[in-house]
Amino acid sequence: MSHTTTVAGTPVDTRHWINGVRVASADGATFADHSPIDGTELGQISRGGKPEAEAAVAAAKAAFPAWAATSPQERARLLHAIADGVEKRLEELAQVETHDNGALIRSHRRGVMPRVAHNFRFFADWLTNDLGHEDFDTNTRRNHVSWDPAGPCVLITPWNAPLMMESWKVAPALAAGNTVVLKPAEWSPLTASLLADIAAEAGLPAGVLNIVQGYGAEVGQALTEHPDVRRISFTGSVPTARHISAAAAANLTPVSLELGGKSPLLVLEDADLDLAVELAVEQYDNAGQVCLAGTRLLVHESLQEAFVEKFVQKANSLVQGDPRDAATDLGPNIHPRQLEKIDGFVQRALAAGAQAVIGGGPNTELGGLYYRPTLLTGLAQDAEAVQEEIFGPVLTLQTFADDDEAVALANGTRFGLAATVVSGDRAHADRIARQLVAGTVWVNCFYVRDLRAPFGGSRQSGVGREGGTWSFDFYCDLKNTVTAQ
Numbered sequence: 001m002s003h004t005t006t007v008a009g010t011p012v013d014t015r016h017w018i019n020g021v022r023v024a025s026a027d028g029a030t031f032a033d034h035s036p037i038d039g040t041e042l043g044q045i046s047r048g049g050k051p052e053a054e055a056a057v058a059a060a061k062a063a064f065p066a067w068a069a070t071s072p073q074e075r076a077r078l079l080h081a082i083a084d085g086v087e088k089r090l091e092e093l094a095q096v097e098t099h100d101n102g103a104l105i106r107s108h109r110r111g112v113m114p115r116v117a118h119n120f121r122f123f124a125d126w127l128t129n130d131l132g133h134e135d136f137d138t139n140t141r142r143n144h145v146s147w148d149p150a151g152p153c154v155l156i157t158p159w160n161a162p163l164m165m166e167s168w169k170v171a172p173a174l175a176a177g178n179t180v181v182l183k184p185a186e187w188s189p190l191t192a193s194l195l196a197d198i199a200a201e202a203g204l205p206a207g208v209l210n211i212v213q214g215y216g217a218e219v220g221q222a223l224t225e226h227p228d229v230r231r232i233s234f235t236g237s238v239p240t241a242r243h244i245s246a247a248a249a250a251n252l253t254p255v256s257l258e259l260g261g262k263s264p265l266l267v268l269e270d271a272d273l274d275l276a277v278e279l280a281v282e283q284y285d286n287a288g289q290v291c292l293a294g295t296r297l298l299v300h301e302s303l304q305e306a307f308v309e310k311f312v313q314k315a316n317s318l319v320q321g322d323p324r325d326a327a328t329d330l331g332p333n334i335h336p337r338q339l340e341k342i343d344g345f346v347q348r349a350l351a352a353g354a355q356a357v358i359g360g361g362p363n364t365e366l367g368g369l370y371y372r373p374t375l376l377t378g379l380a381q382d383a384e385a386v387q388e389e390i391f392g393p394v395l396t397l398q399t400f401a402d403d404d405e406a407v408a409l410a411n412g413t414r415f416g417l418a419a420t421v422v423s424g425d426r427a428h429a430d431r432i433a434r435q436l437v438a439g440t441v442w443v444n445c446f447y448v449r450d451l452r453a454p455f456g457g458s459r460q461s462g463v464g465r466e467g468g469t470w471s472f473d474f475y476c477d478l479k480n481t482v483t484a485q
């Protein structure tokens with residue numbers, strides 16, 4: 001049986017990568033990976049289980065002492081070499097990712113893959129330039145704070161931005177001197193395999209980065225229960241986070257959780273309407289499969305009519321179609337199960353009395369997994385479509401009469417990942433921003449991320465923060481050495 005599949009002209013190894021070598025699962029098990037574009041089978045991928053989890057953690061544990069002892073400069077050099085490899089293979093990575101998860105080739109070329117390379121460069125440079133070793137003295141004692149590598153880390157990632165999320169975790173974990181076992185999502189396993197090739201070409205020592213493929217409930221569960229794992233960083237859904245937290249609790253393994261959201265986009269009465277509409281329509285990006293998306297449009301009642309008119313006009317101009325076409329704005333959703341889930345939310349909302357201003361069902365002209373961009377109105381705050389993450393191109397619109405009501409609606413879910421405020425008055429926007437429960441608040445912009453800043457969610461949107469020094473705080477054991485003077 002061949003262990004390579006060719007996607008858009010690029011050969012991709014379908015096996016695990018453990019201790020620097022390619023291995024199939026011990027029992028030979030595989031799972032099928034399908035493209036959301038047209039359902040084509042892209043390959044049979046090795047389906048890991050407990051033996052693969054054991055082997056990968058053992059490799060990471062064995063490689064840890066030497067990697068932790070490698071100088072920060074050498075670790076940074078290797079991370080930059082990985083970034084070089086990503087840049088060299090950018091077009092191949094963009095093509096393979098688009099075939100695998102259906103996100104736009106345009107975004108992968110311009111934004112996502114350059115950001116993958118940047119993640120490696122940023123954490124390499126942060127390690128060598130910014131991660132100070134703090135000293136503070138009294139007359140009689142010196143306190144020296146150091147960030148010590150923690151050990152093998154398990155990184156578990158979702159399918160909506162596969163290589164982006166993977167590099168966001170792999171880069172700081174490796175920079176910190178840890179070894180890694182990465183488990184990509186089973187709906188988008190391919191670019192992680194290319195990352196293994198790139199890391200090997202860059203000269204990363206065997207066992208420092210291990211990649212196991214398979215289902216969360218199988219190899220994922222075995223990894224999170226493993227007693228030799230020192231950190232678990234997870235990005236995904238709230239129900240999975242509960243399983244992982246429970247598994248980690250047995251060993252008290254520290255866990256970082258980046259979870260779902262139901263973020264508000266507030267259009268205050270002094271907002272620039274064109275900007276508000278532009279930002280609102282941007283929430284359909286990646287066919288709505290963005291954790292940070294401001295899916296709840298909260299609009300001051302005086303602006304509702306004009307806002308909806310402009311919104312409909314702009315949303316109707318979006319081009320829906322094949323994500324390989326650079327002119328496409330809106331591609332398919334990831335999987336038939338996801339499309340069914342999205343439509344379930346919409347149909348239940350409509351049956352309960354909501355109105356679809358636009359959309360309201362799959363795009364039957366395109367067939368496949370395309371869902372029409374949808375805007376729902378007539379929903380109460382406790383409606384399911386307002387409270388639950390839909391993870392598709394579905395926005396809700398509610399109005400408010402004053403700032404207090406806006407803040408109450410904005411904060412009125414169990415999530416707290418992000419929020420966007422659109423206002424022509426900086427002081428007004430700041431007053432609102434201070435009252436919002438969210439890991440990130442954008443004012444008159446959306447999605448811009450500075451990797452030096454903390455990133456994460458409040459309430460059920462997550463536990464902990466990553467980014468800049470916060471990533472190193474998580475991936476390291478901080479130690480204070482107190483020396484008598």
Ligand code: NAD
Nearest residue numbers: 157158159184185216220221236237240243258259260291
């Ligand atoms: P998911 O929770 O179903 O799966 C995520 C990963 O967890 C996959 O790799 C899966 O195999 C694994 N997994 C599943 N069960 C497991 C178990 N018992 N033990 C160990 N691993 C297990 O999430 P998804 O559907 O892939 O991703 C969508 C979700 O991710 C959305 O809720 C979205 O908001 C969230 N997300 C959050 C962020 C963020 O930064 N906050 C970013 C992207 C996506």
